[in-house]
Amino acid sequence: MILNALLLALREIRRNLLRSFLTVLGIVIGVGAVITMVTLGNGATKMVSDQIASLGSNLLMVMPGQRLGPGRDSAGAPKFKIADIEAIQQQVNGLKAVAPVVGSPVTLVAGTQNWSSTVSGTTNDYFISGNWKIAAGRQFTDDEERAGKAVCVIGNTVRKELFGAGNPVGSSIRVKTFDCEVIGLLVAKGQGGMGQDQDDTVLMPLRTAQRRLTGTLDIGSVMVSLKDGTDATAAIAQLRSLLRERRKLAENADDNFNVMDTKQIAETLSGTIGTMTALLGAVAAVSLLVGGIGIMNIMLVSVTERTREIGIRLAIGALENEVLWQFLIEAVVLSACGGLVGVALAFAACLGLSSLMHIPFLFNPAINLTAFGFSAAIGVIFGYVPARRAAQLDPIEALRHE
Amino acid sequence: MSAPLIELRGITKTYGQGQAAFQALRGVDLSIAAGEFVAVMGPSGSGKSTAMNLLGCLDTPTSGEYRFQGINVEQLDRNQRALLRRQCLGFVFQGFNLLARTSAQENVELPLLYRGEPGAVRHTAARAALAKVGLDGWETHTPAELSGGQQQRVAIARAIVTNPLVLLADEPTGNLDSKRSHEIMELLGRLNSEQGITIIMVTHEPDMAHYARRIVHFVDGLVDSDSATEAA
Ligand SMILES: Nc1ncnc2c1ncn2[C@@H]1O[C@H](COP(=O)(O)OP(=O)(O)OP(=O)(O)O)[C@@H](O)[C@H]1O
Numbered sequence: 088m089i090l091n092a093l094l095l096a097l098r099e100i101r102r103n104l105l106r107s108f109l110t111v112l113g114i115v116i117g118v119g120a121v122i123t124m125v126t127l128g129n130g131a132t133k134m135v136s137d138q139i140a141s142l143g144s145n146l147l148m149v150m151p152g153q154r155l156g157p158g159r160d161s162a163g164a165p166k167f168k169i170a171d172i173e174a175i176q177q178q179v180n181g182l183k184a185v186a187p188v189v190g191s192p193v194t195l196v197a198g199t200q201n202w203s204s205t206v207s208g209t210t211n212d213y214f215i216s217g218n219w220k221i222a223a224g225r226q227f228t229d230d231e232e233r234a235g236k237a238v239c240v241i242g243n244t245v246r247k248e249l250f251g252a253g254n255p256v257g258s259s260i261r262v263k264t265f266d267c268e269v270i271g272l273l274v275a276k277g278q279g280g281m282g283q284d285q286d287d288t289v290l291m292p293l294r295t296a297q298r299r300l301t302g303t304l305d306i307g308s309v310m311v312s313l314k315d316g317t318d319a320t321a322a323i324a325q326l327r328s329l330l331r332e333r334r335k336l337a338e339n340a341d342d343n344f345n346v347m348d349t350k351q352i353a354e355t356l357s358g359t360i361g362t363m364t365a366l367l368g369a370v371a372a373v374s375l376l377v378g379g380i381g382i383m384n385i386m387l388v389s390v391t392e393r394t395r396e397i398g399i400r401l402a403i404g405a406l407e408n409e410v411l412w413q414f415l416i417e418a419v420v421l422s423a424c425g426g427l428v429g430v431a432l433a434f435a436a437c438l439g440l441s442s443l444m445h446i447p448f449l450f451n452p453a454i455n456l457t458a459f460g461f462s463a464a465i466g467v468i469f470g471y472v473p474a475r476r477a478a479q480l481d482p483i484e485a486l487r488h489e
Numbered sequence: 490m491s492a493p494l495i496e497l498r499g500i501t502k503t504y505g506q507g508q509a510a511f512q513a514l515r516g517v518d519l520s521i522a523a524g525e526f527v528a529v530m531g532p533s534g535s536g537k538s539t540a541m542n543l544l545g546c547l548d549t550p551t552s553g554e555y556r557f558q559g560i561n562v563e564q565l566d567r568n569q570r571a572l573l574r575r576q577c578l579g580f581v582f583q584g585f586n587l588l589a590r591t592s593a594q595e596n597v598e599l600p601l602l603y604r605g606e607p608g609a610v611r612h613t614a615a616r617a618a619l620a621k622v623g624l625d626g627w628e629t630h631t632p633a634e635l636s637g638g639q640q641q642r643v644a645i646a647r648a649i650v651t652n653p654l655v656l657l658a659d660e661p662t663g664n665l666d667s668k669r670s671h672e673i674m675e676l677l678g679r680l681n682s683e684q685g686i687t688i689i690m691v692t693h694e695p696d697m698a699h700y701a702r703r704i705v706h707f708v709d710g711l712v713d714s715d716s717a718t719e720a721a
């Protein structure tokens with residue numbers, strides 16, 4: 088009896104290809120959209136939280152100028168000097184590294200290749216606070232730092248652009264007007280939290296950059312990393328009062344520098360992405376609902392024809408149960424096909440989009456099951472319930488249905 | 490004399506309710522013995538189709554008693570009545586009621602499928618039934634690809650493919666030319682005389698009614714006259 092019902096169900100599906108296709112399509116769209124959006128959202132959140140973790144301990148960025156925002160002007164604020172760096176190192180507790188940074192955009196030339204990048208003049212502390220590892224070569228020596236020698240450590244992007252796959256250590260790069268020896272290569276980090284390429288960088292001793300590139304003793308910003316277990320709030324407070332004192336700010340004056348806690352920024356960012364994911368999920372849930380309503384429509388529109396069909400089947404000797412099995416199997420087969428295709432499409436879409444968007448692909452069984460289950464339930468309910476009603480009529484009433 | 494195959498006693502059927510109620514059958518008494526060939530005649534709207542639907546267990550009477558082989562049909566549950574239709578009855582609808590987008594062959598096979606016949610049996614039987622009504626070569630056509638008369642013949646094939654105990658045919662020749670009509674009547678006559686199938690047939694044409702051995706006249710929801718034909 089079930090076998091017969093299966094046969095009949097498959098026949099009906101084949102016979103009404105358009106109706107079957109639309110039903111399946113509704114489910115595919117609903118399931119696919121929900122899974123894709125939620126999976127991508129989760130991937131983005133994961134990426135940000137990974138970046139937070141890769142920051143290690145808290146990292147503070149100290150920059151001259153008032154708190155960023157509309158109507159604020161940072162041009163007039165005094166820059167930091169090397170003495171500020173030393174004072175921070177000596178007077179603030181719980182610091183792991185304090186790296187001054189002097190940034191300067193430059194054009195680099197090596198052989199016939201050239202590339203525009205940014206030089207950061209800094210100290211060896213930068214490798215700690217920036218969480219950089221050396222892939223080949225070495226860091227700066229004390230001598231190079233003190234004397235401001237023309238040496239540099241380059242990021243992987245700069246290596247690729249200037250030297251291709253070759254080992255750059257020992258080669259020389261022309262930076263603006265002077266030749267600079269490559270003494271090290273950084274381990275690639277990939278994209279940063281804002282989508283920038285972190286590997287597109289050249290590091291030089293602070294003195295070298297000041298003398299040969301900026302021509303001043305100013306320091307653009309300071310990267311301070313805290314020891315594990317240091318209370319970030321306390322460290323920031325200490326740092327602030329030290330800098331206020333050194334910059335001789337009056338009691339009621341605003342800070343003319345600002346301290347950003349990057350970990351906090353990253354956490355805020357991941358919170359935002361979490362909200363976005365929830366939003367996407369909501370949009371996706373709506374599309375699931377719309378898909379469901381689509382299925383409902385198709386099923387209800389075909390009710391008249393199907394009711395007559397049921398009347399005919401009952402009239403020529405089908406049992407109520409046989410008719411119901413047929414309709415149930417039809418609904419289950421269509422919903423399951425739609426669900427599976429939706430899951431497969433979502434998988435492919437997530438794979439493609441996540442690599443396109445450089446976010447990790449996290450397969451989430453729960454959302455796959457939920458989406459599949461929900462749409463399958465809609466398909467089955469709306470395929471089966473009208474059939475059940477029709478099968479309980481006298482055959483002649485079903486046949487007369489309009 | 491043994492109990493008649495079919496016995497109606499005081500059957501009424503009322504459609505609608507209250508003001509709009511319409512009594513299509515107003516107390517029909519009728520008994521038909523196994524092996525009879527009965528023609529039901531009467532003006533349009535006299536309740537012939539209504540009576541046929543009740544005889545075919547497709548509808549329930551408002552009151553009265555319907556005994557089939559001595560069994561009170563009212564006391565059967567839905568499944569038992571479905572089984573009665575499946576095992577004993579063949580029905581030709583006035584409006585054909587074929588499954589849309591389904592080939593003639595599959596339409597005719599369907600009752601056999603519900604009887605649990607294997608595929609090979611269904612196939613041969615359906616082809617044979619279609620051949621009997623002159624439709625060999627039309628097996629793969631769907632109702633939409635068939636003329637009204639051809640659809641009617643598919644409906645007849647579907648009703649006779651199971652060799653039912655009773656064949657109920659509501660105007661089986663209504664859409665056929667007179668040559669085809671006579672062919673179908675001869676077929677029904679053979680089914681009746683050779684296989685002993687009891688046939689109850691509604692018709693408007695006296696010519697066709699004369700193939701039957703008994704004519705029941707309906708007027709205004711009542712049996713007006715019940716007589717043997719000269720063929721009997
Ligand atoms: N579902 C229904 N609802 C209300 N009235 C109905 C219904 N079916 C039939 N009737 C009425 O019952 C009466 C008998 O109908 P029936 O179909 O039995 O007539 P008939 O004798 O078969 O006529 P015809 O020769 O035209 O087929 C008609 O007056 C019709 O209007």
Ligand SMILES: [Mg+2]
Binds near residue numbers: 539659
């Ligand atoms: Mg009629």
